[in-house]
Amino acid sequence: MTAKVRLLAVTVIAGILVAGLAFPLVGGLGLLSSEAIVGAQDTAPGVIGGDMPSITTVTDMNGAPIAYLYEQNRQIVRSDQIAVTMKAAIVAIEDRRFFSESGLDPRSIARAVVNNGTGGSTQGASTLTEQYVKNYDEYVAAKTPAEQLKATEATFGRKLREARVAEQLDHSLSKDEILTRYLNVVYLGNQAYGVAAAARTYFNTTPDKLTVPEAALLAGMVQSPTAYDPLNHPQAATGRRNVVIDQMRQQGELTPEQAAAATAAPLGVQAPLTGLANGCVGAGDDGFFCSYVLDYLDQEGITPEQLRSGGYTVRTTLDPVAMAAAKQAVDAKVPPTQPHVADTLAIVQPGATSHPVRALAANRGYGLDAAAGQTTYDLPVEPENLGAGSVYKIFTAATYLLGGGGISNVIPVPPSGYASPLSPGFVVANDGNYPGALTLQDALAQSPNTAFVKLEETTGVAPVVNMAVNMGMTSLAKPTSGNGPSIADTVKAQNQASFTLGPTPTSPLELASVGATLASHGTWCPPDPIVSLTDASGAPVSLPTTACHQALPPQLADTLMTGMSKDDQPGGTSAASAVAAGWNRPTAAKTGTTEVSESGAFVGATPQMSGASIVFDDSSTPRPICYGTPPTSCATGNLFGGETPAATYYQAMTTVLAGQPIAPLPATDPRFVSGGNRIAVPQEIGQPVDQAAAALRAAGFVVTTSQVDNRAPAGTVVGQTPGGGGGQGIQGQTIALVSSSGKVAAPPAAPSAP
Template identity: 30%
Template sequence: MAKAEPSRLRQTLSTLFKFGVYGTFLALVALGVAVAVAMSSLPSYSELVRRDDLGQTIRVRGADGTILVSMGPVFGEWLRYDEIPPIMVDAMVAVEDRRFRYHPGVDPIGIVRGIQVSVTDGGRVRGVSTITQQLARNIFLTSKRSYGRKLREAILALAIEGRFSKDQILELYLNRVYFGGGAYGIDAASRRFFGHSAETLNLSEAAIIAGLVKAPSNYSPTADAEAARGRANVVIDLMRRNGDISAAEAASAEPAGVELVPTPKQNSVRYFTDWVLPQLDTLIDETVEPIDVWTTLDVEMQRAADQAVNANTPKGAQGALVSLDRDGAVRAMVGGRDYVSSLYNRATQAQRQPGSAFKLFVYLTALESGYTPTTTVVDEPVNINGWRPRNNNRSHSGAVTIRQAFAQSINTISAKIGAEVGFRTVADMAQRFGITSPVNTHPSMVLGTSDVRLIDMTRAFASVAAKGVAVTPYGIRRVTTADNRLLYNHEVNESRVLVAPWVAAQMTDLLQSAVMTGTGRAANIGRPVAGKTGTTSSNKDGWFIGFSSGLTTGVWMGRDDARALPGLQGGTSPARAFHDYMVKAVAKRPVEQFETEVPLPDWQTEEDGVEEEYLTNPDGTPVLGPDGQPLIRQPDIQSDLSPEERDAIEQGGSEELSQDWLDDAIRRPAPPPRDPPPPRRQPAQPTAQPSNEPRAI
């Protein structure tokens, strides 16, 4: 019996081996059939030389239908393989597929390496596409990542290798691949970036072009010249290691010294188009047919915004502006003073400290917690575990209302409010209103020490203007084909309420006071305006964000290197830029008065001078009874009584159970008379914070 077990094991292994051989054979047969079918269906070489299937023409239109910019593929001359500089071929093979000359279209070694990397890093398979596979994907497939697409890509690559020579494949690839900046093919890229034909490319130039294929948007000289030159050094090192160039040739190459053709003059509208066009990938599937993108941008408002930013931004500084309509439509966007000199969009990408503009969230939290614009607080020295915030005027005003404290941007009051309501609660309010960057919970956060984006802050103010309903910025209204077929149409969602209407109304009251009597007076445009200034320590950043007549506009100014700008304050240059822009932007709109008096709901009011406490849900809303009315919390007055005391109360019969009788029965002293409103408790003592606090205005 003992000898039977090995016999069965050998029999099982033999069977498995046979199944494996048969399965492999069938798989190879199926693969061969698939490749043969693919080869028979491939276009001829002359058909593939045509490039009219590359890219998509896109016309971006403003709100009035004006064409803001036209975008589409740019082609150079088609270069035959013998016309392409060998250094260009070597550079491309070195960086994209160093075993190109030896594999049949699919690189088994690369596949194994890619799988190993994906397993060790826990990510998807990468680094396994050969030049032939990339060509197959660019011509016949999409960039959608899936195992099915990778399998089809591999079959097509094998078919291409069986149909065309290696030189023909390289010729097709180098004349069709996208290199960024709208350029398809090495000749278009060479003319676009260097101003001459690809036939005269040198080592450094070839390395720059070869390095672009990995990420054209990131490494394109039109987007980031330094990144393109840095990537070229990687290509040159790979060429040296592959033996394509000598160490001396690699050392003599100077990508940093390559002169690039200046980007054609563009106006500030490109900040907006650069922001909206990447969103098309998530809105539509059409990637071939020409399309029209109808946007929200108002050409006249954009012109006014550009003028206001350039006229008021201090010398050596940058400025940015975002203007949102009441539904979130972006009417104007300026990301910097000059798009040509800097493509960096400071309106949507830059994260800077907002200073006292962040107090919007501090006071929203206070109002939601029970404060009102007329609540009295004391401006006095504050010490929160060693952190002693100072006011801008280095003095204290004593008892002031919340309205005065906000209008004058009193830092100590913000610190006291933050300590009372909780710094985490203030951070939650900021994130509730659309702040997407991290918000710290140190005590100094109430003065705006967390970096934020201008578009996020503007969105938050717009949500207050919308009576507490969330406003989401958007730039694309609809997308149509050339024959007017609708591909996408934007729908505004007004269902998300951030705060109750009376909280938004009271906040608008405070914001209006800041412009009428406070730090934002320079933003007054002769009609109701509500807004807030912001200035960070050492005058590194200046902000003004406000709204009027349904339009909310945010302005930021500062240096990109975050160095101090003497004299820069939110109430000076940013507020003046807001004024200059808004005067023109709202000129054709009716004057709108702010609704600052919104009645409180019945469940929050007091009757007959008695303050009733209602049962509430975790989110602060009242618990409703069967009749739909809020339930009042009933005190359990007998919970602490002895049995004798309970009997005494129950034996009271028809006697009136007055509060005095009850106090006497349970031997409890009568409570002192209440003085409405009750004084606010002193700030808590949160985590210590270094004393180098920002000066927020």
């Protein structure tokens, strides 16, 4: 086709398009207009009113950003947040007739028709409106590489679809609305989508403050962000920028003097560019908290995928003062690169209706550089497998009080080597020598193991496990290995007397939650990291919330706070660490150390704040830990919860509570100080279970029943905890009865003959 004929064809087809007759005739030109029409129908609603992927911002409690989440580095801005210079620059170089003519360019479509029919290349969009449609198709509507390729393919069908949608846009949106959406969607290189991200990336500024040279540079990059990259191709970028400035001058947007000054200006691009870290890895010391926020929101139905594209603002409960104090404390006690030793700290604020999480810290950095000691495993949140030791004695004490005991009751302290009848073969040792009996309050402070295993014989194992879950150790009740039995179920089924000594996996955050339950007069609330969640438009997003519940009677919780108040006093297991930190606040506290000192733990609560620290070997091959400055991995451990874990807590909390009044612990209740009425426990072994339960209830006890295979007649009591026969119990105490099923378990199969 000659140039003259081509020009004539373009002119004729353009006239048809202007007359609105083009689309029915497209089939006659060898193209299927139905595909373009369907594509336009699918695209138009999103282009006109759809959302674009944009950055989600995670902030602390004061609104300061701590992390950004995105699949495209884009911040949506309003028209009034974009400098007039930016709008003028993009119109000058890309579509000078934008404000005066239609968003449809019939001549460019006609050229595409002619080129398509003669085998030539299809030329790109020419109006800003058509360019907006193309950009939207490529960067928003397309979800896969194949869809992105289709959105940019050089075909007349795509050109026609863009034209049809552009025509609809012209009738649906104002010119300024179209221009604003264009400037929000367009890609400007170096992972900057939209003018706001580009302004920050290249100039570390906001789009409303872009100068003429800056706006001209960005406008010039639209044609080819790679070719005009100001860092890699500064000369080309400068030349292109100056072309834009000259176009602005020709169109009356700049005086000759202004244009000359802008042309003479340096590029002014930041080197290195101002990047925006993506995800919790970019949150620095707040990374563990950020990770918890994402997991929490995911459980509440806001997925990570939604966050990376939804432009939400997540205002968290993170207190920057508490966070800084927590991080400083864990790093001071255990250096971040110390092999085999992790130090964690979680801080939760008590309350009647919510328990906001204020800090989650670890001496490890949150990140991907394992050589530098970094990890993305949420150390302050996830249960660590080595346990928390004697901290779990809190749950045995609480169960004992609930069953009728008091903190001033004297409980027996068997010597080391005590074999508990709860678990055959389980022999308990103490670390050191203790008197033969202690009050419960003194036992909590001095922590003899045998005393609490003996006490567990009074309460039963199952009620202690249930108490732990109710007070905040919720992960114990979650299924393991998919739908496997929970740890709580396993401990109860096996009647593991060792539970009170804390060998089970334990989360620092859940321990802090337990302290918050006590400090909230027995009310448990989920450890909440969210203050508010708003969508891209600023509208609040409601989240389903787990209701708080009364885990303990208020009087019991208040009295148990006093029962735990001697730990930091002379003779208590954390007294030395408290003195070293200058600690002077009444505190309910408990230490814990696991066997061979592979981990140590501390939980402490004042009326204003609760915190828990666990120090443990975080390697894949845990070893004992030896106390020192800093603690080290060793062959025979000697770390105790009253040492590094307690010292971590006291250092951090001294800063966190600085300036707040020294609050007294709540008043005690006589019932939970002295205990309930003591009565004889009937011996019910050999009796029918229904009759035995009725007799015990009539005597003032609470009864639980379970069944085991046994050759005794079905329904006969074969086990009772605590036993009767002259012993005394406390009114309201739980008695566990075990009855026979009347069946004898089948013997194991004989080995097959060789």
